[in-house]
Amino acid sequence: MSQILSIENLAVTLQGDQRVIEDISLEVPEGEIVGIAGESGSGKSLTAAALLGLLPDRSQTSGHAWWRGGAEPRDLLTLDQRSWNRVRGREIAMVFQDATAALHPMLTVGTQITEHMRVHLQLSRRDARRRAVELLDRVRIPDPEASLRSYPHQFSGGMRQRVAIAAALACQPRLLIADEPTTALDVTVQAGILRLLEELRAETGLSVLFITHDLAVLAALTTQAYVFREGRVIESGATEELLFHPRHEYTKTLVAARPQADDWDEPEQVAR
Amino acid sequence: MLLGFLLRRGVITVVLLVGVTLVSFLLIQAVPGDTMSATLSEQALQDPEIVAAYRARWGLDEPLYVQYLVYMRNVLQGDLGVSQQTGRPVLDDLLTYVPATLEIALPAMLLSLVLGVAIGLYAAVKHDRAGDHAVRAGTLIGLSTPPFWLALVVLYVFFYLLGVSPSGGRLSTWIVPPERVTGSVVIDSALAGRWDAAWDAIQHTALPVLVLTVLTVAMLVRFVRSAMLEVLDADYVRAARAKGLPTSRVLTAHVLRAGLVPVITVSGLAFASMLSGTVLVEQIFSWPGVGQYAFRSASALDVPAVLGVSLFVAVVYTVVNLLVDLAYGLIDPRIRLS
Amino acid sequence: MTEPRMSEPRTPDLDADRPEQAEAEQHTDARADRILARRRWPQRLRVAEIHSIWRQPAVIAAAAILAVWVLLALLAPVLTDDPIAQSPDLYQPPSAAHWFGTDELGRDVFARVVHGARLSLPLAVVIVAFSLAIGGLVGLLAGYLGRAADEILMRLTDLVFAFPQIILAMAVAAAFGPSTRNAVIALIIVSWPIYARVIRSAVLSIRTSDFLASSRLLGVGPWQALRKDVIPNSVGPAVVLATLELGNAVLMLAALSFLGLGPRPPAAEWGAMIAAGSRDLSIWWVSVFPGLAILTVVLAFNIVGDALRDRLDPRTARGVR
Ligand SMILES: Nc1ncnc2c1ncn2[C@@H]1O[C@H](COP(=O)(O)OP(=O)(O)OP(=O)(O)O)[C@@H](O)[C@H]1O
Ligand SMILES: [Mg+2]
Numbered sequence: 046m047s048q049i050l051s052i053e054n055l056a057v058t059l060q061g062d063q064r065v066i067e068d069i070s071l072e073v074p075e076g077e078i079v080g081i082a083g084e085s086g087s088g089k090s091l092t093a094a095a096l097l098g099l100l101p102d103r104s105q106t107s108g109h110a111w112w113r114g115g116a117e118p119r120d121l122l123t124l125d126q127r128s129w130n131r132v133r134g135r136e137i138a139m140v141f142q143d144a145t146a147a148l149h150p151m152l153t154v155g156t157q158i159t160e161h162m163r164v165h166l167q168l169s170r171r172d173a174r175r176r177a178v179e180l181l182d183r184v185r186i187p188d189p190e191a192s193l194r195s196y197p198h199q200f201s202g203g204m205r206q207r208v209a210i211a212a213a214l215a216c217q218p219r220l221l222i223a224d225e226p227t228t229a230l231d232v233t234v235q236a237g238i239l240r241l242l243e244e245l246r247a248e249t250g251l252s253v254l255f256i257t258h259d260l261a262v263l264a265a266l267t268t269q270a271y272v273f274r275e276g277r278v279i280e281s282g283a284t285e286e287l288l289f290h291p292r293h294e295y296t297k298t299l300v301a302a303r304p305q306a307d308d309w310d311e312p313e314q315v316a317r
Numbered sequence: 318m319l320l321g322f323l324l325r326r327g328v329i330t331v332v333l334l335v336g337v338t339l340v341s342f343l344l345i346q347a348v349p350g351d352t353m354s355a356t357l358s359e360q361a362l363q364d365p366e367i368v369a370a371y372r373a374r375w376g377l378d379e380p381l382y383v384q385y386l387v388y389m390r391n392v393l394q395g396d397l398g399v400s401q402q403t404g405r406p407v408l409d410d411l412l413t414y415v416p417a418t419l420e421i422a423l424p425a426m427l428l429s430l431v432l433g434v435a436i437g438l439y440a441a442v443k444h445d446r447a448g449d450h451a452v453r454a455g456t457l458i459g460l461s462t463p464p465f466w467l468a469l470v471v472l473y474v475f476f477y478l479l480g481v482s483p484s485g486g487r488l489s490t491w492i493v494p495p496e497r498v499t500g501s502v503v504i505d506s507a508l509a510g511r512w513d514a515a516w517d518a519i520q521h522t523a524l525p526v527l528v529l530t531v532l533t534v535a536m537l538v539r540f541v542r543s544a545m546l547e548v549l550d551a552d553y554v555r556a557a558r559a560k561g562l563p564t565s566r567v568l569t570a571h572v573l574r575a576g577l578v579p580v581i582t583v584s585g586l587a588f589a590s591m592l593s594g595t596v597l598v599e600q601i602f603s604w605p606g607v608g609q610y611a612f613r614s615a616s617a618l619d620v621p622a623v624l625g626v627s628l629f630v631a632v633v634y635t636v637v638n639l640l641v642d643l644a645y646g647l648i649d650p651r652i653r654l655s
Numbered sequence: 656m657t658e659p660r661m662s663e664p665r666t667p668d669l670d671a672d673r674p675e676q677a678e679a680e681q682h683t684d685a686r687a688d689r690i691l692a693r694r695r696w697p698q699r700l701r702v703a704e705i706h707s708i709w710r711q712p713a714v715i716a717a718a719a720i721l722a723v724w725v726l727l728a729l730l731a732p733v734l735t736d737d738p739i740a741q742s743p744d745l746y747q748p749p750s751a752a753h754w755f756g757t758d759e760l761g762r763d764v765f766a767r768v769v770h771g772a773r774l775s776l777p778l779a780v781v782i783v784a785f786s787l788a789i790g791g792l793v794g795l796l797a798g799y800l801g802r803a804a805d806e807i808l809m810r811l812t813d814l815v816f817a818f819p820q821i822i823l824a825m826a827v828a829a830a831f832g833p834s835t836r837n838a839v840i841a842l843i844i845v846s847w848p849i850y851a852r853v854i855r856s857a858v859l860s861i862r863t864s865d866f867l868a869s870s871r872l873l874g875v876g877p878w879q880a881l882r883k884d885v886i887p888n889s890v891g892p893a894v895v896l897a898t899l900e901l902g903n904a905v906l907m908l909a910a911l912s913f914l915g916l917g918p919r920p921p922a923a924e925w926g927a928m929i930a931a932g933s934r935d936l937s938i939w940w941v942s943v944f945p946g947l948a949i950l951t952v953v954l955a956f957n958i959v960g961d962a963l964r965d966r967l968d969p970r971t972a973r974g975v976r
Contacts, residue, residue: 094555099555102444129561133558133561138560141556142552147553150575150649150650151648152571152574156570160562160566164562164566333817336813336817340823344826344827344830347830348830457954457957461953463909463929463949463953465913466949466950469942469946470943472936473939473943477937596825596914597910597913615829616914616916618832618833620829623826624830630822635817
């Protein structure tokens, strides 16, 4: 199977010589869901940011990130602004960790789902909105027509996350990077989103790079998984293998510390 | 909820306005010695009739809180006392001078907002690079410059040295002022079809507008810059970039839209700095506005006039801030629709 | 006078009164970790980088300028002529004898400018010290007591903020009568509220943070918390503000005396000197030099204050994240 993305020895240094990612190599096979797990601060989000060229100002990277989802293979770490605007949103889309923060509070949901469709797919306003309705329907937002005219604050946290996913899927990307898209949600909503991602993968061949804290999610969704710690991959392999026969000490403690089912009832965050 | 918001703002404004009159009233009380001898001229004090009338009108024989109520009543009726200098009611004086001040303050305000947003956004985008540093240096110098001194320096350079600008006033002496319609010489001249007079008037506004703009822009730029920096750092801007939108669209549709909200709220402040500026600057340009009136009254210790001006300015400023808040409520959907 | 009250109340999005509101709402363990991790940032910045302001050439230059002015102020009687001694040499342009020329009474402008520092600098310090003491106390009380006390005190600050600063100062000074003392009182009256606001914000942000909650858990009493947590953590914003306000005080004092509401003639005061020079453009030196004096002093305070703000104020330190 071909790898749609291969990261080779990625290292990231932030402003002030702060080395936050030491050495990361990772592969995403086409049409599969690959998981990244690891403790807070281990560099998961920064890896995702590096893949989209969204690192903080004056960060330095080394290594390669070969992207084979476009016309020809390219190294994402060396793209210029022009090529970026073709890759971002079009070929690789991202769902951010905190949907509430990632949606513009003053733009309607409709605008936020359609604006990049109009740029990338050159859709008319009308067509873009029609497609947006389909997308919202797909992520199970009730009354999609009306939702297009609503603002993010009018939705609950779970719905906002689904809106963000709809926006990410708008231009039919080849790869979706999902940064803990379900952490803040309650179990049922979470299950719905996981099911949706699996469906999309099966139907459209979408590849997903799924970042999570949650080993149960990892087990349910992914075939391959990587465990990050302090900016390095400390263990990787088939998810089952990794969870049931962890080799590395750290992975063992992670698996042992896994929350039991009844620790899970976090209330869905209240929408304001 | 929008209604609730409006109501709340309205109540706060009324409370503030009452407070403002209270401050003004207390300041009158603070005038050392007899308030009357401070507010009436020597001549008037000699005349028992005037003195009696004065005591009655301001309720001076009543307890303090009654005096305040009397004062409130007078203020509400537009009676701010009589200026010792001009011998006219302070309100009449204000109404004469306000249009002149607006003629320089409004263009300066517009110019400041446009420049402030443009330069502030530029600095934020260039965060910590040469362009940002240059802007920062410029604004620091602007904030550190005494306004009246800056006015003097530009007048010296453009009038005295270069001779490209008139020395002051609203119109050259040899031009007959247009008939007063709006109170703005530029507009009135244009209305009368006297383009030469209008052009002359515009030339007279140039330097005062320049000075007021420099002062206000420095403050605005710093504010806009930090507001925009905050927005640029927001997840939703990163998300917009992650969608592959062109930079121009990210900046206008996403960054500016969010960043302008705090900017709108700060335009009330800009207005305050403009008003303060006129007090210190108009004198230098012999500009017959509220600022010069305040300056002359202050220098002559014309207490009723000074207090009248400050009360007037505070009321205008409070109302402007109310409008700004309302605009803010209308613009932000989180308030408009919640 | 046109001091940007950056921490003004009418800036909902930039107001520190609502620390990390969004995050507080979504409290899962992972999030708590993350919030704590982020909280440590400004702290680390404070300790490690406070001295790094000296790496900025502008700060060194500003400190040098201030040092020179302080020296000039101290040594003025030795260095220069009598600032109020009149001479028949009226309106002399700058020359070797009179570096900055002479004014309408034949007084040496250089001597007057240098002596002006003996007035402006100490008065600015007095204004800032009193405003800081009053405003700091009010802010601590408001932030710490909360409820009715907070409400009343903050409405009081609103009232002062309802006037543009210089205009209220002008009204107060005019009502009290023109003198150095009254100008200083007027400026204290208009400047304490900003300290109250800033200190209150600092107190509130600590009060609501996990940081104080945890000291509560450990059984630390309110007084100890005030001494150990609240005051030390309000120091940063207070220092920043005080530095910036030193410049503002110099500027406003000059403005008041430009309006004739400050120190009385023949005192050598910068603003009054500019007013004297403004009557005749041909004697530019009478007003240009005192203006430059104000500009350099205020600019120096602003540069240092700005650099300190980047280091000490957690809100702007965020930019580094
Ligand atoms: N903009 C930034 N400036 C400085 N340091 C940063 C920045 N963003 C992240 N870091 C640091 O880089 C490290 C990795 O951060 P990252 O966000 O990738 O962690 P993460 O694995 O996504 O954690 P979490 O599970 O909490 O989201 C952390 O130590 C963090 O403090
Ligand atoms: Mg993360």
